[in-house]
Amino acid sequence: MSFLSGRGETIKRTAQMVQMEAADVWGDDTYEPTAGSEPQGNSMDLARLAGMFLPAGRRSHLEPARRGCANLDCNSSWAKPWKSRRRPIFEGRWACGVKCLGTLIREAVRRESSGESTTMNLAPHRHRIPLGLVMLAQGWITHPQLRRALEGQRESGQGRIGEWLQQECGLSSEMVTRGLSIQWNCPILSAESFAPQAMALVMPKEFVEEFELLPLRIAGKQILYLASPDRPDASAAFGLEQMTDLKVESGLLEQGLFAMGRQRLLASRFIATTHESVGETEQLASRIAAILDDQQPIASRLVRIHQYYWLRTWLETGTQSRAGMVPETTEDVLDTIFTVGAKS
Numbered sequence: 001m002s003f004l005s006g007r008g009e010t011i012k013r014t015a016q017m018v019q020m021e022a023a024d025v026w027g028d029d030t031y032e033p034t035a036g037s038e039p040q041g042n043s044m045d046l047a048r049l050a051g052m053f054l055p056a057g058r059r060s061h062l063e064p065a066r067r068g069c070a071n072l073d074c075n076s077s078w079a080k081p082w083k084s085r086r087r088p089i090f091e092g093r094w095a096c097g098v099k100c101l102g103t104l105i106r107e108a109v110r111r112e113s114s115g116e117s118t119t120m121n122l123a124p125h126r127h128r129i130p131l132g133l134v135m136l137a138q139g140w141i142t143h144p145q146l147r148r149a150l151e152g153q154r155e156s157g158q159g160r161i162g163e164w165l166q167q168e169c170g171l172s173s174e175m176v177t178r179g180l181s182i183q184w185n186c187p188i189l190s191a192e193s194f195a196p197q198a199m200a201l202v203m204p205k206e207f208v209e210e211f212e213l214l215p216l217r218i219a220g221k222q223i224l225y226l227a228s229p230d231r232p233d234a235s236a237a238f239g240l241e242q243m244t245d246l247k248v249e250s251g252l253l254e255q256g257l258f259a260m261g262r263q264r265l266l267a268s269r270f271i272a273t274t275h276e277s278v279g280e281t282e283q284l285a286s287r288i289a290a291i292l293d294d295q296q297p298i299a300s301r302l303v304r305i306h307q308y309y310w311l312r313t314w315l316e317t318g319t320q321s322r323a324g325m326v327p328e329t330t331e332d333v334l335d336t337i338f339t340v341g342a343k344s
């Protein structure tokens, strides 16, 4: 008996949730704070429950999310809650006001600054066989050649060993790339179907300039190929996966092709980028909250790539993409790059 009535109750509640979702997607989205009153409490809970029926993480952050304040410690009596429940959205979640949003952002900043993900990704790469030994083992060079290249490098105090091997042994740049791909156990990528303008929308120009990264193409709307000239960049690959929702495949591109590709990429139009430097991560969180309060984006994400915190905001639904979260044009998307603890 109790089972049956419980079940009936569940069905009724599910129906209510479906209605609520429909209302949330199609209906008006005015939010009237009636803190403490019974109906408000109920609808907040239901909104949260409704969210549980959606496949988390499978939903595009550009879809209108089902809104209850995502801050678990929300005390909905804050002054000046936002009227719209569609914006601002940070990492797929809506908060009722700048204060609650600040809590969500601080969590994200903590996650990014802990650096667990990136250091874990980098750790297995620590003990590499030196490139010269890789080439020796492949029979591409001899012991005396390797010795001469190492001596040359040591005496001059400059140049990578790959460059010295090219000079001393007449190895081609392609052979050096092959050696590096064995050393790093990663594929050699081709520069075919490289579309610079589309790739310029993947990440800020500064990252291309500073980190020797070249997004090459998106395959099957799912995989982003990311090239480097001499070693894969795990931190960048991880950050880009979080930002784009694409699987990032890192690989090497021969030096000459890389240089040409980078030149073409840098000549393309990038998303407008603002730079800010903040003292510490608490200040970073407040700045991001202020930016989102100001821009009211329909989607936004924060990732860290090396020392930079990168905030991307999508201002309108028209920015929806065909491949993950990579924008289609430079319009209505903004990037902010933060440096934390920089010297003033």
Ligand SMILES: [Zn+2]
Pocket (backbone or CB within 6 Å): 069, 070, 071, 074, 075, 076, 095, 096, 097, 100
């Ligand atoms: Zn709240």
